[in-house]
Amino acid sequence: MKDVKIYTENLSVFFDYIQALNNVSIQIKANRVTSIIGPSGCGKTSFLRTLNRMNDLMHGFKMKGEVKIDGVDIYDDNIDVVNLRKLVGMVFQKSNLFPKSVYENLIFAPKLNNIKDKNKLDEIVERSCTQASIWDEIKDRLNDNALNLSAGQQQRLCIARALSVNPDVLLMDEPASALDPISTSRIEELIFELKKDYTILVVTHNMQQAARISDFTAFFYLGQLVEFEKTTKIFTNPSNKQTEDYITGRFG
Amino acid sequence: MPEEKNIKNKEIRKLPASTKYYEYFAIGLVQVITAFVFLILFLVLGKIFYEGAGIIDYQFLTEAPRNNMTEGGIGPAIFGTVSVMFLMIIFAVPIGVFSAVYINEYAEDNLAQRVIRASVNNLAGVPSIVFGLFGLGFFVLFIGKNFDEVMGTGLLLGQPAMLWASATLAVLVLPTIIISTIEALNAVPHSQRAAAYGLGATKWQTIKGVVLPQSRSGILTGIILAVSRGAGETAPVLFLGCAFFLPQLPVAYLDLGLFAVPFINPAEQFMYLSYHIFILATQSSNPTLTMPVQFGTAAVLITLTVLLNITAVIFRFKFRRTLQVVREN
Structure with a gap:
């Protein structure tokens, strides 16, 4: 149990009366890359956004069950959402850099933590950019x-920006879906590098990508976790018929 | 060339004559009506600038009226208008922008919020003379009088003064500022907010660090339009300290021992460009002789508001472009 970073037990998520997730129980291991695959609308993104409580911002959000990170219930009343999001960073599908300079983008989050010392900020900028290999x-x-950079650079800068607060977990919501193959492969290499220091969850629509980058793969369908296995196992010998159908492209 | 066998092939090449003329007529009518709009604008501006431009020079813009208002300049009126606008911005911008932030960012979508929105829109439709009477009743007679009584300041604020004219105009332009600020805030893409929240920003940090900076030019557009509206209003300032003629500028001096610092005295009466036109035309002993001054004043006022509107258009253009860049990336 020691290497389990994120743990959910019977997690159900609702938006008003629509159920997005249904009894999801999963144990995600630390310093591993976990892919989340499944057809559109299956709850992948809802699941991801439950882990840093971005869903709290959505209208009519309700949840049942338990979500623990490092054994701490993140939906406990004592948890500060803002601090949680510093611990669980997020990278979005489309880069959403601020229309400011590269430097200002990178120091936005450190400045929220009241870091004002110029040397320290410079240090953070260099460290996070080096980690994001940009x-x-x-x-x-x-x-x-920042908006003058190429699309691929922008997305890696988004990753650097997410790393600037020193998170433990990195959530990536289709981080490469809007990029060309070369930029995509750079992001994939980067994810591989980053797992040494971070626990990474990647939502992806690209099966090959999931197979290439991840150690574990979770297949979601209609809000349920259908199968969660080692990536090698799920792509060679899935135990569930639905998983097999999805991976081989028979539906979805 | 293949031979044209079907007669219908020939028919589709030409519209029937009646349809064609009807089309010409419709286009012509639309053009004439549009031209009429320009004509009105051209006549108004043409007349004013033709008659008024000649009189405008440095002295006209700086000097006080002389010789029963028939000579001299409109310096004090320009000074008064600029001062009132300055005070108005100080009152209206914080209230307007923060109200808009509340309505757009914090308020839940419920009945109360809809009532507030409707109130803002209805406030925009209140005739300006009503604002003037409101200002006289509420600001001067209620707040001012009570202030004087409680503080024992004699008759300082319990009378029409620049302070209350500015406050009243601030109320008048509040809807303009609130509505344009709401639009500007609303236009900031959701992804930008998500980025800030995702980095652990609180709601206020997100608004302060991301949403407000990105909607800055949009908000500025609203402020400038508000100023251009306020500068053109006459009715609200009518009861609130607008003076026919003031020998001295409403300036007081703060004595600091070694030297004195001048500041606009908001407890004083003031002259106002739009009101100046009104009194020259209706109250002066010889309106005909003041005609050149009237035209000159009108030309100055129009130039002022047009310049403000052009600035607003530039800011709006800038705002749209920033948003476009953010959206495309």
Whole structure:
């Protein structure tokens, strides 16, 4: 149990009267990449957003069950949502950098934590960019508007920005779906690198991508967790008929 | 060329004459009506600038009226208008912007919120003379009088003054500022807020650090339009300290020992451009002789508001472009 980072027990999520997740119980291991696959509308993103409580912002959100990170119930009344989100970083489908300079994007979150020392901020910028393997490309462009970078660079900068608060967990919602193959492969390499330090969950529509990057794969269908296994197992010998059908492209 | 066998092939090439003329007529009518709008604008502006432009020079813009208002300039009226607008912004912008932030960002979508929104929209439809009477009743006679009584300041604020004119105009332009701020806030894409929340920003940090900066030019557009509206109003300031003629500018000096710092004295009466036109035309002893000054004043007022509106258009353009860049990325 020690290497379990995220643990959910009978997690159900509702938006008004629509049920998005139904009794999901899963144990996600630390320092591993877990892919979440499934057809559109199956609850992948809802699941991801439950883990950093981004769903709290959605209208009519209700949840039942338990979600624990490092053994702590994150829906407990004593939990501060804002601090939780610093612990559980998120990267979105489309890069959503602020229309500010590269540097300002990277120090946005550290400044929220009241870090004002210029040297310390510089240090954070360099560390997070190096981790996101984008430092060499942008170290001379820190004062450029972030929106002038290429789409691939922007997405890696989003990852760097998410890393700037030193999270434990990184949630990625289809991080490469809007990118060309070369940028995609750079993101994939990056995810592989990052798992040394972070627990990573990736929602993806791309089976090959899931097979390439992840250690574990969870298949969601109609709000339920159908199968959760080692990636090698799920792609070679799935135990569930629905999983097999989805992976082989017979539906979805 | 294949031979045209079917007679219908020929028919589709030409519209029947009646349809064609009807079409010309419709286009012509639309053009004439549109031209009429321009004509009115052209006549108004043309007349005013033709008659008024000649009189405008540095002295006209800076000096006080002389010789029973028939000579001299409109310096005090310009000073008064700018001062009132300045005070109005100080009152209206914080209230307007924060109300909009509340309505758009914090308020739940419920009956109360809809009532507030409807109130804002209805406030925009209240005739300006009603605001003037409200200002006289509420600001001057209620707040001002009571202030004087409680603080023992004699007759300081319990009378029509620049402070109350500015406050009343602030109420008048509040809907303009609130509505345009709501629009600007609403236009900031959801993904930008999600980015901030995802990084552990609180709601207020998100609004302060992401939403407000990105809607800045949109909000500025609203403020400028509010100023251009306020500068053109006459009715609300009518009872609130607008003066026919003031020998001195409403300026007081704060004595700091070694030197004195001048500041706009909000407890004073003031002259106002739009009111100046009104009194020249109706109250002066010889309206005909003041005609050139009237035209000059009108030209200055129109130039002022047009310049403000152009600035607003530039800011709006800038705002749209920023948003477009954010959306495309």
